[in-house]
Amino acid sequence: MPTAAQDSVKALVERVYRNESRRILATLIRLLGDFDLAEEALHEAFFVAVERWQRDGVPDNPRAWLVSAGRFKAIDGLRRRARFAASQAALISQLEELEQADWSEEDLEDDRLRLIFTCCHPALAADAQVPLTLREICDLTTEEIARAFLCAPATIAQRIVRAKAKIRDAHIPYQVPSLGELPERLDSVLRVVYLVFNEGYSASMGAELTREDLTHEAIRLGRLLLELLPEPEVMGLLALMLLHESRRRARTSATGELVLLDEQDRSLWDRELIAEGCALVEHALGTRRFGPYCLQAAIAAVHAEAATAGETDWQQIIGLYDVLLRAMPSPVIELNRAAAIAQRDGPLAGLERVEAILARGELQDYHLAHSARAEFCRQLGRVEPARQAYLRALELTRQEPERRFIEKRLEALNAL
Structure with missing residues (x-):
């Protein structure tokens, strides 16, 4: 040849x-x-x-x-x-x-769904289920998974090794569970699918902001799960992924640079995905049996329905975050709520909340928390605190488009 x-x-x-x-x-x-x-x-x-x-x-x-x-x-x-x-x-x-x-070819299509349920079997330690699935389904490195969990890579590696040994020694079956077993297994599986989507939507490291193969796979798995179990939280997760995916084309410039939400060209948003996602949100919320995924999808729907950034209903978004925090307390959700409050009440209100979160120590290694603090300080004219916060965010960021964005912010501060 x-x-x-x-x-x-x-x-x-x-x-x-x-x-x-x-x-x-x-x-x-x-x-x-x-x-x-x-x-x-x-x-x-x-x-x-x-x-x-x-x-x-x-x-x-x-x-x-x-x-x-x-x-x-x-x-x-x-x-x-x-x-x-x-x-x-x-x-x-x-x-x-x-x-x-x-x-058969059909088996090949469904094997990753079977593998997810195997990796999320209740016999496995809860803290090992998601890392194992991300490693085997998505080929993420232990470093990438560790960043998703704000955890040490060695700890993640040990969990994965132990989980594999448990599957082998306990002869855990490689199959989608029966309908009767699905509800008790669903939480872990939904968490895994969403983490797969998140890694695709905002890659933890590398030259590209997104990994389209992962977002498409997560959405495909979400559709399969909805066929198996049409529960509100499954609808909510699929809606959340569709609504985020609808913004993909607008999230980067023609040269691959990061574009923030309020600066995105909304004509590039995929209206078909938005319509499908909003319909799922409405259906799920109508059951009155919704949970965290439905609430997050509802927040994404409010963003999607705003014709311009200035028309966003921040009061409604803050109210949804309040409900979400009661259902699922999380410093990351608190951070997102702080950003929404800053949009409604100004950067000082956002800064006070972000600094309170950082003072607790929970998000000290989370680059977006330091980026948010830097942005609020910049808007308030506090140049040196903004510079220090951007430098800390840059130190923690492993994704090239985000690094370039932060570096441009630092250059602008240095010119003041």
């Missing part, structure tokens, strides 16, 4: 890995019943694909081909190990079961 054709195949394999590897991994985990074995099989399958696709051509269904290749590589490896293992009989039995296993 000519070099150009070889390079084309390699580029295709890399693209399939970026777009499909987590789907393939989820299916391999189902077929093999072991996270580590599936990871090994996944990488072997992609290694083989480079050679085979150059020689034989690209298959019609690359994802199915890679699942098959990974599966057979894993079976070959297990056979080799079985010759020397004390538990040879058990391994051989496992091999026979694997060889009889079957899957």
Whole structure:
């Protein structure tokens, strides 16, 4: 094969890995019943694909081909190990079961939903469920997950290792639970899907502000969950994701720079997503059985329905934050409420609340808290406190568009 054709195949394999590897991994985990074995099989399958696709051509269904290749590589490896293992009989039995296993394209589509429910099984420690899912479903690094939890990477890594061992040793089933079991498992799953969306909507680090693959996957999973269990909080989560996603095109400039909400070109907002999201919010709130996701979606809907930033109903938003804080106390929600109060009552009112939150120590390592303090100080003409707060935010930020935004703010302050 000519070099150009070889390079084309390699580029295709890399693209399939970026777009499909987590789907393939989820299916391999189902077929093999072991996270580590599936990871090994996944990488072997992609290694083989480079050679085979150059020689034989690209298959019609690359994802199915890679699942098959990974599966057979894993079976070959297990056979080799079985010759020397004390538990040879058990391994051989496992091999026979694997060889009889079957899957379809529909299975491949739903495997990540099955994997989420496995990772959120109630037998697993609550503080391990979400990190494990983010690692296996989204391929987030332990550092990225740790930032989402404001936690040390080593702690996250230990939780993931323990959770994998628990799934293996307790033979936790790889399946979507029955309708009767769904409600008790739903909270963890909704939390995971929302964290997946958040990482896509505002990536914790890297050159890009967003990761569209993650937001689309989270929305797809939200739709699947709504089909399984049309509960108000499922509606609320899907609505929240749709309403945030509707603003994607307006959140960055043509050159990739961050654009704040009140400065966004609202003609770029996706009106179809807004209409769908608002309809879900209305339906969910009408049940009077709503919770935190519905309330957050209602806040997003108020923003979405304002034709201009100046027409935003900040009084309604603050009222919704008050209800949300009673339902789900959180310093991050307090921070968002402080920003809304600043819009209604001025920057001094916002600054007082942000400084009170920071004084408690809960958000000392959260860059957006320091950014908010810096912005309010800047608006009040307090140049040096603003500079110090921006410098602290810059120190904590790992995302390039946010870093550039803060650096521009600092340059403007230095010019005063």
